[in-house]
Amino acid sequence: MSVQGVMVVVVQLERGSSDSSEEPMRPARIPVQKARPGAWTRRYASRLFYSDVVVILIALVVSATIVLPALSTGVSWPSGPRISYITALVVIGVLWLLALDATDSRDRHIVGQGADEYRRIVNASVVVFAVTVAIAFFLGMNFSRALVAVVFPLGLVLLLLSRWLWRQWLRRRQKAGRYLHRAVVVGEPSKVAHVAREIRRAKSSGYEIVGVITEGASEDVVAGFEVLGDIANVETLLDDVRFDALIIVGSDDLDPLTMRHLGYAVSDRDIQLIMAPVLTDIAGPRLHTTPVAGLPLVHVDFPRMEGSKRFLKRTFDIIGSMLMLALLSPVFLITAIAIRVDGPGRIFYYQDRVGRGGHTFGMRKFRSMVANADDQLATLLDLQGKGGSPLFKVEDDPRITRVGRFLRKHSIDELPQLINVFRGEMSLVGPRPQRASEVALYDDVAHRRLLVKPGMSGLWQVSGRSSLSWEETIRLDLYYVENWSLMQDIIILFRTVRAVFRPGATAH
Numbered sequence: 240m241s242v243q244g245v246m247v248v249v250v251q252l253e254r255g256s257s258d259s260s261e262e263p264m265r266p267a268r269i270p271v272q273k274a275r276p277g278a279w280t281r282r283y284a285s286r287l288f289y290s291d292v293v294v295i296l297i298a299l300v301v302s303a304t305i306v307l308p309a310l311s312t313g314v315s316w317p318s319g320p321r322i323s324y325i326t327a328l329v330v331i332g333v334l335w336l337l338a339l340d341a342t343d344s345r346d347r348h349i350v351g352q353g354a355d356e357y358r359r360i361v362n363a364s365v366v367v368f369a370v371t372v373a374i375a376f377f378l379g380m381n382f383s384r385a386l387v388a389v390v391f392p393l394g395l396v397l398l399l400l401s402r403w404l405w406r407q408w409l410r411r412r413q414k415a416g417r418y419l420h421r422a423v424v425v426g427e428p429s430k431v432a433h434v435a436r437e438i439r440r441a442k443s444s445g446y447e448i449v450g451v452i453t454e455g456a457s458e459d460v461v462a463g464f465e466v467l468g469d470i471a472n473v474e475t476l477l478d479d480v481r482f483d484a485l486i487i488v489g490s491d492d493l494d495p496l497t498m499r500h501l502g503y504a505v506s507d508r509d510i511q512l513i514m515a516p517v518l519t520d521i522a523g524p525r526l527h528t529t530p531v532a533g534l535p536l537v538h539v540d541f542p543r544m545e546g547s548k549r550f551l552k553r554t555f556d557i558i559g560s561m562l563m564l565a566l567l568s569p570v571f572l573i574t575a576i577a578i579r580v581d582g583p584g585r586i587f588y589y590q591d592r593v594g595r596g597g598h599t600f601g602m603r604k605f606r607s608m609v610a611n612a613d614d615q616l617a618t619l620l621d622l623q624g625k626g627g628s629p630l631f632k633v634e635d636d637p638r639i640t641r642v643g644r645f646l647r648k649h650s651i652d653e654l655p656q657l658i659n660v661f662r663g664e665m666s667l668v669g670p671r672p673q674r675a676s677e678v679a680l681y682d683d684v685a686h687r688r689l690l691v692k693p694g695m696s697g698l699w700q701v702s703g704r705s706s707l708s709w710e711e712t713i714r715l716d717l718y719y720v721e722n723w724s725l726m727q728d729i730i731i732l733f734r735t736v737r738a739v740f741r742p743g744a745t746a747h
Contacts (some may be wrong), residue, residue, distance in 0.1 A: 279418050280347035287345045287405060288336075294401050295335050298394035299328045306386045316380040327382070331371060335394065338363035351409045351445060356727040357399055359728070364395045403733075413433070419447040420511070423480065424464075425473060426488035428453045432462035434488045434515050449482050474504050484511040551725055552666065559667050559732075560660040567654060574605055574651055581642040584610035587655060592672040595692045600664040602672055603655035607643025652741050656695045668728040669694025669715035688716045703735040 297653040304747075307324055315321040339345070344359040368391045412418045424435045431451045436585045438444050450467040472492065477485075485505055487493065493501070504511045575586045588606040591599050639647065646652040659665040665672065672693030681688075698715040 270355070280350075283350065283405075283409065283418070284345045284347060287350065287402070290405065291336060291339055291345075291398065293555060294397045295332050295394055298390055298397055298635065299332055302386055302390035302393055303328060304382055305387055314380055314382055316378045319378065324383075324386075331367065331390070334370065335364070338367045339398075342366075351406050354730055356402060356406075357730065358724070358726045360402065361395065364391060364398065367391070413445060416447075418445070420445055420484045421449050421451060421482040422446045422484040422486050422513075423450055423467065423476075423482045424448060424486045424488060424515075425452045425470060425493070428461055430488040432464070435464050435487065436462055438486075446484065446486075448737045450480065452476060477504055477508055477510065482510070484513055486513045486515050486699050488515050530716050548723070552723075552728070553663070555725060555728065556660050556663075556666050560657045562658050564661070567657075570651065571654065574646065574654070577642045578606055578640075581640050582609070591675065593675055593678045593689065594664055594672070595689060597678070597689055599675065600659065602665070603658055605646055605652040605655060607640060607646050607652045608638040609640060650700075650735075653695055660695060664692070666694045667690040668696055668731045669720075670697055670719060671699050671712060672691060685713050687720055688713070690720055696731055696735040698731065701731055701738055 303324065313321045313323055314327050341361065342359040342363045343349070344356060346362060347691045349355045349359070368387070371382075371387060371391075374380070375387075409418060422438070424438075426434075430458055431453050435448045435451055438446050439448055448464060449466040452467050452473050453461060453472055454470045467480055473597070485501075487498075502512055525565055578584075578586050584606055586606060588604045588608075589601045592602040594600050644650065656665055660667055669692050670688040678689075698719050699712045702711075
């Protein structure tokens with residue numbers, strides 16, 4: 240779960256001024272220090288801006304160098320002046336930067352989190368491309384179509400790559416305890432514990448929970464978090480504890496009048512006020528806030544994988560599987576030879592798995608075990624006490640061959656599933672494909688995984704693979720099913736490629 244899944248609605252109140260001389264003296268456990276919640280986010284956004292300028296400049300120069308015979312070549316149109324390509328490229332670059340700004344692609348609430356940042360970059364680039372083509376068409380410009388065909392795809396790829404690199408840079412510093420929002424969670428004990436625990440579990444959330452404020456604070460610790468005080472004294476604690484974000488999850492003690500005074504108090508201290516309804520595993524695009532009679536009503540869309548969304552995903556699967564089958568054909572050949580040399584048995588392994596809607600299909604894999612591996616499975620599971628587990632993995636499996644161990648570690652054994660994807664039985668990205676015996680142990684919630692096709696890769700694979708528990712695997716798969724987007728698929732595939740080359744200890 241990410242901070243998106245908690246549904247964080249940031250209310251940044253206009254900063255006011257307060258007369259400190261009128262405030263009573265309060266004993267402070269921690270020295271009072273003015274928080275500057277936007278300091279590092281503004282610096283980070285500035286770096287992204289300069290990075291975007293450099294990336295777009297590189298894309299324009301490289302494209303012009305490849306396509307145009309000379310930059311001095313002019314652009315003309317009927318009844319219009321003749322301008323140089325340098326001027327035209329400068330205009331495109333400026334429009335591109337303005338579009339990135341207009342789509343809030345560097346907004347501090349979305350940078351470094353989820354797929355929304357990348358989606359806005361794509362939207363901005365598509366808009367500039369469409370505007371450029373439309374202007375050239377309607378004015379009858381002799382603008383180089385080859386230049387347009389090169390500069391926008393190249394620029395988009397470079398922009399996405401640069402943002403990804405910046406995100407990795409940010410992640411490393413957040414793991415080191417820098418570039419974080421120090422946050423305090425306020426509300427009823429059960430809600431406070433849930434939200435604080437979910438935010439702490441999301442290592443890349445950008446928030447560090449320094450404590451909780453809850454009603455009846457008789458315990459020093461709630462679910463592993465220090466209790467800083469009672470809700471009745473929340474305004475006093477604003478000066479006693481150094482933090483820059485106040486996350487409110489709801490409590491009977493926080494009536495509308497109290498909330499208004501608390502809003503004024505955090506505004507005076509330049510603290511973020513964040514409302515966090517306890518909605519878990521719901522991505523941002525499914526949430527919409529509508530002001531009604533001064534009340535921010537949150538609408539939650541129900542997930543739908545049909546119509547244009549299903550067509551888009553299927554088209555992506557067909558094109559992607561075809562390209563990957565063509566590019567990886569040498570790997571198929573080398574792997575087949577290695578399996579044959581390693582020992583007797585078939586090169587490919589077929590196993591029945593449950594697909595979309597509960598339909599069974601034959602999943603293809605490169606054989607990574609001895610020829611009679613399935614006959615030994617039940618005995619091995621009983622020996623390890625996993626016979627009744629929905630998600631069974633044999634530890635230190637003796638059936639895996641020497642070549643098979645390498646294939647599994649780098650997920651090469653799963654490449655034949657590209658054929659399943661092309662045939663429409665699987666998808667490039669989706670829930671983990673499971674056996675009928677595992678599906679038989681599903682509860683009503685887990686059955687929602689079968690609303691979409693299983694995938695070669697998925698959130699489960701890029702989030703821990705074999706180290707995940709059954710409950711965690713189900714949670715990740717359900718999050719994917721209920722919050723699908725094409726951009727999320729692309730990000731998961733990108734993370735999959737990285738996991739293949741850097742598999743880590745959880746891959747086996």
